[in-house]
Amino acid sequence: MSHPTLELKKAYLSLRHALDRTVRQFGLTSAQFDVLQLLMHSDGIEHRELQRRLAIASPTLTNIVDILQREGLVDRKSDSGDARIKTLHLTAKARILCSSDDFCSAGEALVGQMFAGFSPRQREEFMQALKRVELNLDALGT
Numbered sequence: 190m191s192h193p194t195l196e197l198k199k200a201y202l203s204l205r206h207a208l209d210r211t212v213r214q215f216g217l218t219s220a221q222f223d224v225l226q227l228l229m230h231s232d233g234i235e236h237r238e239l240q241r242r243l244a245i246a247s248p249t250l251t252n253i254v255d256i257l258q259r260e261g262l263v264d265r266k267s268d269s270g271d272a273r274i275k276t277l278h279l280t281a282k283a284r285i286l287c288s289s290d291d292f293c294s295a296g297e298a299l300v301g302q303m304f305a306g307f308s309p310r311q312r313e314e315f316m317q318a319l320k321r322v323e324l325n326l327d328a329l330g331t
Contacts, residue, residue, distance in 0.1 A: 204303065211299045215292060220253050225262065228279045229287055236275045262286070
């Protein structure tokens with residue numbers, strides 16, 4: 190029997206590889222997709238908060254955002270109260286891409302494959318268990 194931490198890591202890596210294959214057709218990497226996905230739900234978020242949510246180093250996020258900005262998908266804006274604070278925003282081009290039928294279909298197909306063989310109840314229980322694992326592990330840092 191394998192250790193739970195190893196099994197979770199293997200599942201995560203499989204997801205990253207599958208996500209890379211899925212978003213490659215749209216000219217994105219899975220890391221770029223992560224940024225776009227978070228901005229779809231939290232547009233105008235500060236760079237520092239996005240970095241925290243993605244659990245990546247600032248230079249790594251800066252490189253990802255630089256590419257997305259160069260591609261016309263993300264804008265950086267200075268905070269009106271403090272010019273040192275940069276907020277990140279999706280462009281109209283990114284919104285069109287992320288809401289396109291092809292993009293949404295590709296995402297739905299990936300999620301469908303991920304949950305193949307799961308009943309709706311098992312899927313819900315799995316999502317609840319993942320959230321509980323996250324909260325339990327986050328509690329170690331407090």
